[in-house]
Amino acid sequence: MRTIDWVDGAIEIIDQTALPAQLTVRRLTTVPELIEAIQSLAVRGAPALGVAGALGVALAAQTSTGAARDEQVAAVAAARPTAVNLAGGVDRAAARLPEGAAAVLAEALRLRDEEVASSAAMAARGADLLQERCGPAPRLLTHCNTGGLATVTGGTALAVVTELHRRGTLGGVIASETRPLLQGARLTAWELGRAGVPYRVAVDSAGPFLLARGEVDAVVVGADRICANGDVVNKIGTYSHALGAVRAGVPFVVVAPESTLDPQTPTGAEVPIEDRDGAEVLSFDGSSTAPPGAVGINPAFDVTPADLVTAIVTDTRIIQFAGA
Numbered sequence: 001m002r003t004i005d006w007v008d009g010a011i012e013i014i015d016q017t018a019l020p021a022q023l024t025v026r027r028l029t030t031v032p033e034l035i036e037a038i039q040s041l042a043v044r045g046a047p048a049l050g051v052a053g054a055l056g057v058a059l060a061a062q063t064s065t066g067a068a069r070d071e072q073v074a075a076v077a078a079a080r081p082t083a084v085n086l087a088g089g090v091d092r093a094a095a096r097l098p099e100g101a102a103a104v105l106a107e108a109l110r111l112r113d114e115e116v117a118s119s120a121a122m123a124a125r126g127a128d129l130l131q132e133r134c135g136p137a138p139r140l141l142t143h144c145n146t147g148g149l150a151t152v153t154g155g156t157a158l159a160v161v162t163e164l165h166r167r168g169t170l171g172g173v174i175a176s177e178t179r180p181l182l183q184g185a186r187l188t189a190w191e192l193g194r195a196g197v198p199y200r201v202a203v204d205s206a207g208p209f210l211l212a213r214g215e216v217d218a219v220v221v222g223a224d225r226i227c228a229n230g231d232v233v234n235k236i237g238t239y240s241h242a243l244g245a246v247r248a249g250v251p252f253v254v255v256a257p258e259s260t261l262d263p264q265t266p267t268g269a270e271v272p273i274e275d276r277d278g279a280e281v282l283s284f285d286g287s288s289t290a291p292p293g294a295v296g297i298n299p300a301f302d303v304t305p306a307d308l309v310t311a312i313v314t315d316t317r318i319i320q321f322a323g324a
């Protein structure tokens with residue numbers, strides 16, 4: 001099942017806010033509906049956002065013209081600031097606007113198909129690397145959600161996990177829950193369960209201690225933007241796991257398609273970090289967890305400096321960092 005696709009003239013997505021309780025497909029027929037879905041994380045994950053951005057341009061080209069269309073295109077690109085794929089997907093499809101709506105859609109569908117192929121390539125390349133570096137049955141820690149739900153299908157870091165399971169060489173996997181929106185506990189757990197992969201869920205702050213206790217052979221995560229110097233921008237909590245990995249002497253491996261590399265941005269210091277509503281921190285499953293008057297702080301991403309990264313696995317290469 002694809003996380004996002006173009007079906008009969010509209011965008012269809014799996015509504016990730018309803019998982020794991022309900023598997024719901026939503027049909028988006030207007031650009032404002034798409035923007036709301038992006039901002040509420042009904043559709044999320046860097047590669048999926050890239051395809052959403054490109055299909056958003058196709059939707060704008062199909063439903064509006066002139067300045068109104070251009071405003072809608074700009075609004076899609078600005079829906080979330082951190083994952084480079086979103087604006088990248090918009091730019092790629094928008095370059096075809098002079099050729100007409102059909103050309104825009106064709107470009108968006110090419111991007112969709114490229115992301116599908118990228119997932120398969122990263123799965124094999126990443127599994128080979130981890131087996132080489134960590135022995136025949138690596139025990140992994142992963143953060144946030146990087147499965148098919150974060151892409152079109154297949155995933156990035158989680159595709160490596162499921163590939164090792166398919167090979168019969170996965171020693172185990174711990175998914176950190178990923179507060180406050182629980183992409184790990186809700187989405188990664190759901191995907192691993194469906195794939196028949198045994199897993200355990202840990203609170204985010206347990207990661208460094210589990211590493212210190214020798215329970216993890218490698219940390220494997222995705223990315224939302226990889227800067228020119230190798231700094232990795234990813235879900236909040238990634239940096240803590242990287243520090244724990246280096247302290248424990250185990251590899252910290254990032255799995256991301258080439259479309260997430262951003263050579264135009266020199267370092268992580270220049271990346272806009274999405275600050276989400278603090279109320280997300282102060283509630284759980286719809287119930288408030290803090291007293292009236294509490295104020296939440298809610299950066300959605302952090303920056304892992306390149307010197308903490310062992311390797312970046314993309315769909316076409318492995319970038320090794322000597323420092324780690």
Ligand SMILES: CSC[C@H]1O[C@H](OP(=O)(O)O)[C@H](O)[C@@H]1O
Binds near residue numbers: 144147155
């Ligand atoms: C394979 S990219 C997944 C990437 O996106 C997530 O962010 P969000 O759930 O806010 O879209 C997280 O950073 C994942 O690593």
